[in-house]
Amino acid sequence: KEREKAEVIKRIVAFLCFLLPTRPTRLLYRLSGHRIGKNVRMPMLSFVKADNMSIGNDVVIRRFVFIDVKTLSLGANTIVSYWTQIKGETDFRCGDNCFFGIHCLIHCAEPVTFGFYSGLGPRCTVYTHGSFLPATLGYPAKFAPVVAEDFVWIAMEVVLMPGAYIERNCIVNPGVVVQGRVKSNSILQTDPHRQCVFDLTRLQKLSRKD
Numbered sequence: 398k399e400r401e402k403a404e405v406i407k408r409i410v411a412f413l414c415f416l417l418p419t420r421p422t423r424l425l426y427r428l429s430g431h432r433i434g435k436n437v438r439m440p441m442l443s444f445v446k447a448d449n450m451s452i453g454n455d456v457v458i459r460r461f462v463f464i465d466v467k468t469l470s471l472g473a474n475t476i477v478s479y480w481t482q483i484k485g486e487t488d489f490r491c492g493d494n495c496f497f498g499i500h501c502l503i504h505c506a507e508p509v510t511f512g513f514y515s516g517l518g519p520r521c522t523v524y525t526h527g528s529f530l531p532a533t534l535g536y537p538a539k540f541a542p543v544v545a546e547d548f549v550w551i552a553m554e555v556v557l558m559p560g561a562y563i564e565r566n567c568i569v570n571p572g573v574v575v576q577g578r579v580k581s582n583s584i585l586q587t588d589p590h591r592q593c594v595f596d597l598t599r600l601q602k603l604s605r606k607d
Contacts (some may be wrong), residue, residue, distance in 0.1 A: 404448075411446035411465075414439065426450065434473065445469070453493065464489075466505050471495075472513070483509075485525070491515070492547065507540050512547035512565065523557040546581075 410429050414422040422439045431447075434454035439445060443462045453473030458464075464483045471477070472493035481497050483489050485505025496516035503509055503517075507525035517523070528538035541560035545551065549563050552571045563569065564581035572587045579585055 407446060407448065411444055415442065415444045417441060478519075485509075487525075498553065507542045507559070509542065510544045512545060512549065514547060515545045515549040515551075517551045518553035518555070518571070520554045521551055521556070523561075525559050527559045551575075 407429060410425050414425055417425070418441050419438050423433050423437055426433050431450035431452070433450070433452050434456065436455045437452050438457045440458075440460050442460045443458050445458060445462070445464045447464070447466050447469035449468045451470045453471060453475065455474045456471050457476045459477060459479045459481075461480045462477050462482075464477075466483060466485055466487065466489045468488035468490070469483075470488075470490040472491055472495060474493055475491055475495040475497075477483075477497045478499040478501070480499055481501040481503075483503045483505065487505045488508040489503065489505050490508070491511035492513035492515070494514040495511050497503075498517055498519035498521065500520045501517050501522070503523040505525060509523055509525060523543050525543055526538070526540045528536070528540070530536035532538040539559045543557050543559070543561045545557075545563045546565040548565055549567045549569075551557070551563070551569045554571050555569050556574045558574060558576045560577065561575045561579075562577070563575065563579045564583075566581050567579055567583045567585070569575060569579070569585045570587065573585050575585065
């Protein structure tokens with residue numbers, strides 16, 4: 398009963414904050430036991446609810462964002478853009494300096510994790526489950542976490558399927574469907590069988606010379 402009561406209170410707080418500007422929203426979330434950093438911007442008409450919430454300094458959550466997960470952890474300087482949805486029964490975590498473009502859909506039936514300085518371009522979809530038809534009738538079903546490590550940029554209209562794991566220093570170009578593991582220092586093209594590997598260290602050295 399106590400757990401159900403706490404759930405109701407958190408949902409009421411989230412609905413109140415949906416109608417309030419940033420300053421009272423920050424205060425209400427802190428009074429509810431959540432960790433909200435300095436200069437966090439959560440304007441009116443953004444809905445954010447989690448059992449456990451940790452939001453770092455200078456995070457920006459734009460209007461018309463919908464977030465409803467078990468555990469929410471947003472690193473400092475992260476931006477969640479307009480009309481993005483992050484929802485599901487488990488956890489969403491990202492490191493500092495992450496970016497999530499407009500109209501992204503992230504479904505957390507299993508945990509979703511983004512590392513430092515990683516993000517999604519507009520209209521990306523992240524699914525941790527690949528099932529709609531009933532598994533009890535023999536249809537295939539897959540549930541698995543999705544991970545993007547540090548310095549991963551996922552361009553517009555990319556789909557991350559259950560179990561996708563992108564190692565650090567990768568770029569995924571528009572329109573790719575990512576399944577399985579992508580090795581570090583890779584550029585993934587629209588053809589899933591065509592994967593380019595580049596020497597990021599060399600590129601960084603050349604850039605420093607300029």
